[in-house]
Amino acid sequence: MTTTIAVAGKGGTGKTTLAGLLIRRLAEAQAGPILAIDADPASNLNTVLDLPLEKTVGDVREETSEKARANLLEAGIAKRDLLDYEINSSVVEGVDVDLLAMGRPEGPGCYCAANNMLRAIIDAIADSYPWVVIDNEAGLEHLSRRTTRDVDVLFIVSDATVRGITTAGRIAALLGELETKVGRHYLIVNRAGGGLTPELERAIAEHGLELLVVLPDDPLVTEYAEEAIRRAGLTPKRSSIRGGTDGARLTFMGVPTPNLFDGSMNFHGKKEWVPLEWMDKAVETVLHLLGVWVDRSR
Ligand SMILES: Nc1ncnc2c1ncn2[C@@H]1O[C@H](COP(=O)(O)OP(=O)(O)OP(=O)(O)O)[C@@H](O)[C@H]1O
Ligand SMILES: [Mg+2]
Numbered sequence: 001m002t003t004t005i006a007v008a009g010k011g012g013t014g015k016t017t018l019a020g021l022l023i024r025r026l027a028e029a030q031a032g033p034i035l036a037i038d039a040d041p042a043s044n045l046n047t048v049l050d051l052p053l054e055k056t057v058g059d060v061r062e063e064t065s066e067k068a069r070a071n072l073l074e075a076g077i078a079k080r081d082l083l084d085y086e087i088n089s090s091v092v093e094g095v096d097v098d099l100l101a102m103g104r105p106e107g108p109g110c111y112c113a114a115n116n117m118l119r120a121i122i123d124a125i126a127d128s129y130p131w132v133v134i135d136n137e138a139g140l141e142h143l144s145r146r147t148t149r150d151v152d153v154l155f156i157v158s159d160a161t162v163r164g165i166t167t168a169g170r171i172a173a174l175l176g177e178l179e180t181k182v183g184r185h186y187l188i189v190n191r192a193g194g195g196l197t198p199e200l201e202r203a204i205a206e207h208g209l210e211l212l213v214v215l216p217d218d219p220l221v222t223e224y225a226e227e228a229i230r231r232a233g234l235t236p237k238r239s240s241i242r243g244g245t246d247g248a249r250l251t252f253m254g255v256p257t258p259n260l261f262d263g264s265m266n267f268h269g270k271k272e273w274v275p276l277e278w279m280d281k282a283v284e285t286v287l288h289l290l291g292v293w294v295d296r297s298r
Contacts, residue, residue, distance in 0.1 A: 004132040004149050006182075009157035011138035012240030014190040014215075016040070018157055018246045019135035020048035025181055027096035032130035035091075036124075038101040040137035046092065047249040055090040056103025057122070060115060079118050080217040087121045100125065124150055139171070155212070159240055160192035162203045169207025186212035193217045199278040218256035224296065225258055228289035232281055260285060 007019045015039050019036070026034050046053040054077035064083055100122065126132045127151060134151070156171050158164035168187055175182045187209040187247040189196065196204075196214055204211055226236040250257040263278025 002127055002129055002132055003153070004126070004134065005150050005155070006136060006151045007155045007157060008136045009155075010159070010170055010240070011136070013157045013159045013164060015138075015157050016045055016048055016135050018155065018190065019133055020186065020248065022050065022155075023097050023133050026133070032132040034097040034133060035126055035129040036099045037126070037132060037134040038099065039134050041102070041104050042137065043101045043103060044248065046101065047246070049099060049194040050249070051092045051094050051096065051097075051099050053092060053099070053101055055086075056101040057090065057118060058089060059101030060086040060106065061106065061118060062104075065114060066255050071083060079114070080142050083114065083117050084121050086168060087118065088125065090280055091125065098129075129160055140185055150181040150183070152183045154182045155188050156185060156209070157190055158189050160189055160196070160200060160214075160217075162199060164208070165176045165189075165200060165203040165207060168209060169203075172207065172209055178205045186210050189214045191215065191217040193219065221256050222258050223287060224292045225260060225285075227292045228285050231288040231291070232284040234281060234285070245271075 007022070009015050017027065023034055023036055032133055036045055036049060036260045040059070043053060043056060059082065064079065064086065067082075068079065087100075090100065092101075114243045132149065134149075154175070158168040165187075170188075175185060187204060189200070189204075189211065192200075192214045193216065222238070229236040245257050247257040260282070261278075262282045264272060264274040264275070266272045
C-alpha cells in the first residue's frame, strides 16, 4: 500500500521546504522507504534533500525521441523497455529517500504514447514505496499531466496573506476537475509571524479550507537582513520569491534563510537585466550583513 502526499500552493510560499521537512520527519519516524517526486521543472528538491541530480524524466523523454527519430533504437529493444530502463536508472538513491525529478514537461497538448508509457512506468516505480511525496510547481493545473497517481493527502501551502489564502481556495476548488483524484486536502499557513488575523480566519472560512497548522516565520535572520539593507542606505521591502533553492536547502538543515535581493529584474525572462548600481548595493548589503552578525554576536 502506497500513501501519496503532495504539496501545492502559490509560488515561494515554502512548498519545497515543507516537502523536505515532511520527508525528514517520515525518515526519522522510520516509516519505510520514501520516493520523493520533484514535479517542478525548476527541479530543486534535490538540493533540499542533498541528493545529486543527473537526469530528469524530461531528459529521458527527449533523448529517447531523438534516438527514435534518428532510427538509433537498437533492433529488438522495444521503446517501452528502453524508457523503463532509463527511468529506473534516473532514480537517485539516498539513505531513506529516493528521488525522481520530472524536469521539463511535455509540450502543450501532447499526450502521445511515450508520455502514457512514462506515466505508467513512474506509477509502477512509486507503487513499490510505502510513501510518495510530490513537490509541485506553483499552481495545480500541472498535477494531472505529470503522473497519473491519485493523491491521498494534499497540503496546500499559503503565506499569511489574503491573496495567498485566495490562491489556496482556488486550488481547492480546482480539485474536482483534475484527472488525478485527491483524497483529503489541508491548508498550511506558513510564515505567519503573529498567528492568524481575523481577516485571514475569515478568508479561510469563506473558501471552506480545513486549516491543519500555522507555521511561524523565523524572524531573526530577516531582522538582521533588514538591518543590513538599512545600513546600505535602502528601505527594506519584503516579498515572496520563486526558486529559493539555496535558501530552502539551508532552511531544511535548520538555518532559516531568506533570499536577499541581487538587483536583477524580470527573472528568467528574455529581458532579464540588472543595473550596475543595484548590483553594487547588493554587494554592499552582503558586507553590512556580515557586520550585523558580528555586532549582534558580541
Ligand atoms: N517558516 C519560514 N520561516 C522563514 N523562512 C522560510 C519559512 N518557510 C520557507 N522559508 C524560506 O522561503 C524561501 C522559499 O521557500 P521554498 O523554496 O520552499 O518555496 P516554494 O514554495 O517551494 O517556492 P517555488 O514556488 O519557487 O517552488 C526559502 O528561502 C525558504 O528558506
Ligand atoms: Mg519549490
